[in-house]
Amino acid sequence: MDNDERVIGIKDVAKAANVALATVDRVIHNRAGVSLKTKEKVLKVIKQMGYKPNIMASNLSKSKKIVIGVLLPNISEGSGYWEFPMQGILKAKKELAQYNIKIKTYTFKQDNSKEIRKKILELINSDIQGLVLTSKFADEIEILLDDCKQKNRPYVFIDSNVRKIDSLCSIHQPLFESGELAAQLFNYCFDRGEILILHLKKTMDTEGIIGLKEKGMNAYLNEKNNAITTKSLVLTDFNEDAISDILFKTLEDNPLIKGVFIPNSKVAYIAKYFEKRAGDKIYLIGYDFFREDVEYMEKEIIDFLICQRPEEQGYQAVFKLFEHLVLKKEVEKEIIMPLDIITKKNYKYY
Structure with a gap:
């Protein structure tokens, strides 16, 4: 379909006007709660884009409840990352409230296979019409995906889809390229030496x-600099003393290490050790941005964080199911998230 023939939706209007979906809906239905200036801006965009209300979606919103299931790890000290996709999911739920979209959440402990299997059985026996989940735990969710296919329940992956499992849509970061980006950042910091890749892992995360x-x-x-090499180390004990002992010995035995790379969101565990460590500067790069990282960025202990917009992933996942289930639109099979680089100079605006 040519761009000129593409059906303009309420989401397109909201994006063009730089306002929330709910704001556009209030303007269309002449409801209160929108300033005159904003209303005029939205109406102008509607006229320019030639938007026409989707009668089918409007009728569905009045008569049918859409239940979307969410299967994600618990929000906890060890997996705080999942708080952000959930924020995006709840934001989308709020904006789509007028369409009678309901969210049912099923959470589990990442290191508990029995619990995830229990949640999967609950989902199989539920009344959901669509599902948001991560493919990290592909071995456990295989029976759930088979059930979804049999019942024609579409599902959307967020965070990753390493095994390339078929889905309605997959929303994730470019994993290989994010590793390249981290290497490029280290290469800006030093031109020879070693990078220690620390795998902090005690869950069911896939190695891929x-x-x-x-x-x-x-x-x-x-390709770019053979004078910088890497070595890997796996840590399964996140106890502060255990981390301190292992890092002290590793750095003592490998004096050429000038950078440490944490390829997940647990960089604060390592930053705590470097805060107390004496000696030459060692550059530290990790993933995602948490409140506990702020102090370490201010002190330039954490030098860079690579962020994959987890909140937007959750938000987009719900909207893709909405577009498919309610608007009957064809959605993208894959959405690749941009890789944001966070530093001491810009984290306040992220």
Whole structure:
């Protein structure tokens, strides 16, 4: 379909006017709660884009409840990352409230296979019409995906889809390229030495996610700078004393290490050690941005964070199911998130 023939939706209007979806809906239905200036701006965009209300979606919103299931790890001290996709999911739920979209959340402990299987059985026996989940735990969710296919329940992956499992849509970061980006950042900091790749892992995470990042890092260095090499170390005990002992010995035995790469969101565990460590500067790069990272960025202990917009992933996942289930639109099979670089100079605006 040519761009000129594409059906303009309420989401397109909201994006063009730089306002929330709910604001556009209020303007269309002449409801209160919108300033005159904003209303005029939205009406102008509607006229320019030639938007026409979707009668089918309007009728569905009045008569049918859409239930979307969400299967994600618990929000906890060890997996705080999942708080952000949930924020995006709840934001989308709020904006789509007028369409009678309901969210049912099923959370589990990442290191508990029995619990995830229990949640999967609950989902199988539920009344959901669509599903948001991560493919990190592909071995456990295989029976759930088979059930979804049999019942024609579409599902959307967020965070990663390393195994390339078929889905309505997959929303994730480019893993290999993020490893290349981390290597490029280290290369800006020093031109020879070693990078220690620290795998902080005690959950059911698939090796492929971290492995692709490591491959990306090594590919970049092999092409651009053979004077920088890497070595890997797996940590399964996140106790502060255990981390301190292992890092002290590793850095003592490998004096050429000038950078440490944490290929997941647990960089604060390592930053805590470096805060107390004496000696030459060692550059530290990790993933995602949490409140506990602020102090370490201010002190320039964490030098860079690579962020994959997890909140937007959750938000987009719900909207893709909405577009498919309610608007009957064809949605993208894959959405690749931009890789944002966060530093001491810009984290306040992120």
